[in-house]
Amino acid sequence: MNRILTVARMQFVNKYTFVWMPLIILVTTLVLSIIIFAMIPYGGAKYGGGSQAPIWYFFGLGIMSLSYTFPFSQALSITRREFFLGTMLAALATAVMLGVVFGVGGTIERATGGWGLNGYFFSLDWLWTAGPLGAGVFFAVVAMLLFVAGFWGATIYRRFGAIGLTIALSLVALAFVAVIWIVARLDAWVAVGEWLAGLGVMGLTCTLVLVTIALGVGSFLTLRRAIP
């Protein structure tokens, strides 16, 4: 357990990657969004998509954690299991930090009436039905999901090469198409729509958590025989 925690600490030795970058991206996109809100001559509620940026950064972070830090971890004689769990822990910590920022930022945003401009960066109405806590958790989970997705993709590439990755992505696409085809076949669009709506923020978050865990298991199994 000790060494797993040490791996997590290791990821924070260079704070730039896990701490500053996501915050810098967040702050920059926030400032840009506010400037753009100010420029738009529209009094109604404005919604910026910029809040996605730091979350997508997590996808890249997942890729980088494997591509660059995994080989080095092997040189330091860290086992794959310790590396996996420690890195996930570090990513979780950062995701939580992001979630907190979102929760707090969103609260401020709402309190100031959209930064005085009726412009909303953090708080999407639908998301805020669960309150700042729910929204924060949702963002953290999405960030984590993207991290693990990037991590797994990079692991597949490392172990099976470009061909392997292409096959994996094709399978994912195929799975999507298959699901859509089944739903269409069963003419169940309405039922699916109702189910999604009924989920609510917490329900969706829980589903995403399950997906994240599944991706995590997949990446660990792929990592077990990966060569640095």
Place this chain on the structure above:
Amino acid sequence: MTVVEVTDLVKRYKDTAALDGVSLSLQENVIYGLLGRNGAGKTTLMSMLTAQNFPTSGGVRVFGENPYENARVLGRICFVRESQRYPDDARPSHAFRMASMFFPNWSQELADRLVADFRLPMKTRIKKLSRGQLSAVGVIIGLASRAELTFFDEPYLGLDAVARQIFYDRLLADYTEHPRTVVLSSHLIDEVADLIERVIVIDRGRILLDDETDAVRGRAATIVGDVDAVAAFTAGREVIHRESLGRVTSATVLGELDAADRAHLAASGLEVGSVSLQQLIVRLTQHEFEPVTEGARR
């Protein structure tokens, strides 16, 4: 005490065997030279011992256990490969900090001294360092880790001759004070010949030689002189290399020369030259001249 035990190790990639039945054992606190040509299997072998790569068949025991995913064993090992990758945007100071967190015997004092010796810029991003500076980072981690079993995989690529000598000197000095098992893979054989206690030569995935360095020295000699006189002397001996210029032939023979041999050579007007470790290994692995006992064909 045996720290590494390898039995019939095989690693196959499609139709080539990177390792083709390698067996060896490494003893505690000895400096080994793992020598061989590029692609001979040196890195592959070391990767298997550190569980960074996996055998097709055969057994590996490090500190008595299977190293795969074994933190107890791996924590006592350090393997820095040539072209080691480092975390993106990391600086040498970060890399050393991370290393210090995982090697129980890490010596910050030694690391600092080596940074000064190699004039390594600590604040420059590792990806911006020159080839030699990059090697220096790896060398420093390998030395300062003071791991019980340390592997150096051609660690000096890019290091100039002065820096290489610094590395050899520091390695010897630290090994003297803090003995550990070191495996140094190299193709600059003559440079490391005096450092290594034992020589392991690997060629095309097989072990050609596994012996004390001193025993290997003097195991070959170069006989130079008139072509007929040389032929007469080398009859019945294993010749691993031959060159001719006019009537002068130079033949490298395997086998110790005793006093009687030397007297005979002096009488025949033949000169005897010593064969350095590098020359011997180069001859053995050149394959232009498969070792054939002279006269066997007749």
Place this chain on the structure above:
Amino acid sequence: MIDEGRALFVQIAESVEDSIVNGSLAEDSRAPSTNELAAFYRINPATAAKGVNMLVDKGVLVKRRGIGMFVAVGAREQLRAERRAAFAARFIQPLLAEARTLGLSPDDLAALVREQASTQNSATRNSEGDAR
């Protein structure tokens, strides 16, 4: 200085023996330690240790418990006797072989030796003060 083709530990031992024979390392004085030799020649300490052990086995060096390695009393004479015995094989035989290729008979050789000896004697007025 180090011959690539001969066992290193033997060369280290011979080097220590050289300094005993020429007097720079006195009898009953402290001999260089294994680590000192290794550092000086930039070689593996284990190799240096082998050389030292060889000298201990020969009786040239003695180990004094707790203090270190010392040159044995009588080591100098022992080594000189040994080298005198090997002198013929080591120096005379190659000399004769070379002389032969140059067309010099053993008598010619003897004359040359005497000539060189007297030249050397007059050139170096102060001999090494070495009676034997």
